Amino acid sequence: MRGVSRHRPLLALIVLLGFVFLYAPIVSLVVFSFNESRLVTVWGGFSTKWYVELFRDSQILEAAWISLRVAAASASIATVVGTLGAFVLVRFGPFRSRALLSMMITAPLVMPEVIIGLSLLLLFISMEGLIGWPSGRGMMTIIIAHATFGAAYAAVVVQSRLAETDLSLEEAAMDLGARPVRVFFDVTLPGIMPALISSWLLAFTLSLDDLVIASFVSGPGSSTLPMVVFSKVRLGVSPDVNALATIVIALVSLAIIVAALLMNRRRPMR
Amino acid sequence: MAQTVPGRTAPPQTTTPQTVTSAVPRPWEDPAATPFVRVEGVTKRFGSFTAVQDVSLDIYRGELFCLLGGSGCGKSTLLRMLAGFEDVSAGRVIIDGRDQTGVPPYLRDTNMMFQSYALFPHLSVEKNIAYGLRREGLPRAEIATRVTDMLSLVQMQGFAARRPHQLSGGQRQRVALARALVKRPKLLLLDEPLGALDRKLREETQLELIKIQQSLGITFIVVTHDQEEAMTLSTRLGVMTEGRIVQTGTPHEIYEFPRSRFVADFIGSVNLFDGRIAVDGTDSATIACPGAGMDIHISHSVAGTVGQAVTVAIRPEKIEMLASPSGTRPNAVEGRVEEVAYMGNLSVYHVRLDSGMIVRVNMSNRSRYDDDVPRPGASVVLEWDGSAGVVLEG
Numbered sequence: 001m002r003g004v005s006r007h008r009p010l011l012a013l014i015v016l017l018g019f020v021f022l023y024a025p026i027v028s029l030v031v032f033s034f035n036e037s038r039l040v041t042v043w044g045g046f047s048t049k050w051y052v053e054l055f056r057d058s059q060i061l062e063a064a065w066i067s068l069r070v071a072a073a074s075a076s077i078a079t080v081v082g083t084l085g086a087f088v089l090v091r092f093g094p095f096r097s098r099a100l101l102s103m104m105i106t107a108p109l110v111m112p113e114v115i116i117g118l119s120l121l122l123l124f125i126s127m128e129g130l131i132g133w134p135s136g137r138g139m140m141t142i143i144i145a146h147a148t149f150g151a152a153y154a155a156v157v158v159q160s161r162l163a164e165t166d167l168s169l170e171e172a173a174m175d176l177g178a179r180p181v182r183v184f185f186d187v188t189l190p191g192i193m194p195a196l197i198s199s200w201l202l203a204f205t206l207s208l209d210d211l212v213i214a215s216f217v218s219g220p221g222s223s224t225l226p227m228v229v230f231s232k233v234r235l236g237v238s239p240d241v242n243a244l245a246t247i248v249i250a251l252v253s254l255a256i257i258v259a260a261l262l263m264n265r266r267r268p269m270r
Numbered sequence: 271m272a273q274t275v276p277g278r279t280a281p282p283q284t285t286t287p288q289t290v291t292s293a294v295p296r297p298w299e300d301p302a303a304t305p306f307v308r309v310e311g312v313t314k315r316f317g318s319f320t321a322v323q324d325v326s327l328d329i330y331r332g333e334l335f336c337l338l339g340g341s342g343c344g345k346s347t348l349l350r351m352l353a354g355f356e357d358v359s360a361g362r363v364i365i366d367g368r369d370q371t372g373v374p375p376y377l378r379d380t381n382m383m384f385q386s387y388a389l390f391p392h393l394s395v396e397k398n399i400a401y402g403l404r405r406e407g408l409p410r411a412e413i414a415t416r417v418t419d420m421l422s423l424v425q426m427q428g429f430a431a432r433r434p435h436q437l438s439g440g441q442r443q444r445v446a447l448a449r450a451l452v453k454r455p456k457l458l459l460l461d462e463p464l465g466a467l468d469r470k471l472r473e474e475t476q477l478e479l480i481k482i483q484q485s486l487g488i489t490f491i492v493v494t495h496d497q498e499e500a501m502t503l504s505t506r507l508g509v510m511t512e513g514r515i516v517q518t519g520t521p522h523e524i525y526e527f528p529r530s531r532f533v534a535d536f537i538g539s540v541n542l543f544d545g546r547i548a549v550d551g552t553d554s555a556t557i558a559c560p561g562a563g564m565d566i567h568i569s570h571s572v573a574g575t576v577g578q579a580v581t582v583a584i585r586p587e588k589i590e591m592l593a594s595p596s597g598t599r600p601n602a603v604e605g606r607v608e609e610v611a612y613m614g615n616l617s618v619y620h621v622r623l624d625s626g627m628i629v630r631v632n633m634s635n636r637s638r639y640d641d642d643v644p645r646p647g648a649s650v651v652l653e654w655d656g657s658a659g660v661v662l663e664g
Contacts, residue, residue, distance in 0.1 A: 176402030
């Protein structure tokens with residue numbers, strides 16, 4: 001303890017610098033979203049007029065609605081697919097190509113987004129040529145693309161939860177007369193529910209944030225919120241984008257906090 | 271595996287003093303009785319590893335049978351095969367006359383109490399206990415009555431609404447027992463049921479478990495690594511090692527008439543004297559034990575051949591330690607006290623014989639004062655009767 005306290009001022013400074021580095025841009029963005037002035041870099045007094053402006057902009061509202069629907073749908077698909085993958089990895093014991101499957105499930109986590117986006121675009125085009133589905137690019141293709149990498153995150157989160165669940169709980173339920181399907185809904189599902197919720201929230205957030213992959217696989221009339229923001233910013237930063245960003249930051253941090261709380265809520269088993 | 275020398279010691283029945291548990295009937299001695307649980311040549315292999323090897327076992331209705339063995343001896347695997355969690359690789363399990371091969375756990379008339387208790391963390395105590403009855407689809411009112419009855423049987427009436435994590439270890443153990451008993455199984459399987467409790471609580475719970483078992487008349491099979499627990503609980507016990515059952519019998523038989531060095535050594539502590547049969551008469555025998563530097567006299571025939579390698583197993587409490595020879599016992603040997611371990615109720619003495627062999631002797635501490643007890647360095651004489659030792663093969 002003494003060794004730590006001797007270095008405490010230095011430690012505090014490093015931590016402070018770290019936080020400033022990470023959060024100063026975000027804080028300035030939030031502050032300037034309440035700026036009266038149209039100039040992004042000049043403080044002209046407190047105002048919420050950019051929020052009002054934002055909610056009059058139909059293009060942004062429509063994009064936000066698309067983004068929310070895409071995020072919800074892709075997060076749901078990702079959670080189901082990821083959970084299935086996690087079950088195979090944790091419960092099916094050692095089987096041939098298990099290591100390969102494990103690697104391939106987690107590969108999208110480290111794969112550059114440009115490559116994921118491009119490969120999915122090529123896949124969708126050739127699928128359309130071969131089986132006629134999905135016809136054209138739009139919300140469906142974005143949902144599929146987001147579900148793909150969302151599933152990788154979900155698999156990792158559910159896998160770790162599943163690995164630490166006590167198998168004897170399921171055996172006990174079976175011993176007491178529950179058939180396997182019943183066991184899953186009565187015992188397994190409540191046990192991994194926190195992981196399912198947090199992976200859904202994670203996939204939802206990732207989908208909401210994604211610009212690169214969505215740009216590859218979207219079509220006309222299916223621009224997501226990040227795409228609209230990005231194109232607006234290229235024409236010059238307007239303060240209503242700051243307001244939008246502030247709202248998004250608030251929503252995303254809320255989702256992350258909830259996800260973290262759920263993951264850390266360890267069941268006091270012993 | 272060591273086997274008994276043919277025609278071993280006097281038959282156990284004639285010498286068995288009546289213990290508490292022997293008050294119940296002894297169906298295993300009745301050739302006409304049909305076993306309730308029959309394990310026939312059961313083998314379990316995991317890949318190339320054989321966890322249970324050709325185990326045959328008959329357990330009778332109302333018994334409290336303990337499977338005793340060290341970790342990895344296959345006792346839990348055997349229990350899991352009875353519960354239906356593992357398939358048998360060979361052989362079969364018959365419970366109450368019905369072959370259990372291929373019957374899944376949820377269709378068996380057995381219930382299991384898990385070592386970890388496996389209480390459902392998201393359900394209250396009451397719902398945990400009711401879970402099995404709900405699966406049977408019993409009417410609500412009946413479930414409620416039976417759960418209440420169970421809660422009072424295990425003295426947990428005030429805890430119905432609690433979650434498992436709000437209970438102490440002992441309380442969880444009771445809930446786990448209640449949940450396993452509430453379905454009125456024909457056979458209850460208990461995997462290390464008292465393993466997680468501290469010593470004092472364990473001793474109390476052992477007696478309680480026996481009481482519950484006798485009042486309900488359910489057959490219990492208990493897996494344990496704790497030999498004291500097995501001795502206290504069981505009507506009979508089976509000692510397992512390396513996937514096999516090496517001996518079954520009442521606690522008294524197992525302790526006093528072990529059939530192998532392993533059993534003699536595993537249950538309680540024992541002094542093992544290696545030697546060879548020197549004389550084998552009709553009602554006495556002499557074993558030459560060069561390691562101990564003496565001949566051990568046995569008061570019955572060992573029915574072996576002269577020169578055959580045998581081991582004489584003598585329990586520490588069967589040996590008398592005296593300051594000078596009494597001249598009344600056939601076996602006496604001199605030695606020097608090396609160490610004394612004071613245990614409270616008794617003291618364990620390590621006595622080095624002139625041959626260099628260490629012999630353990632127990633003496634109960636009848637007096638509160640330690641003026642008369644031998645101290646380290648004291649010269650003593652060890653004596654025992656001709657019936658004290660068990661002669662085991664090699």
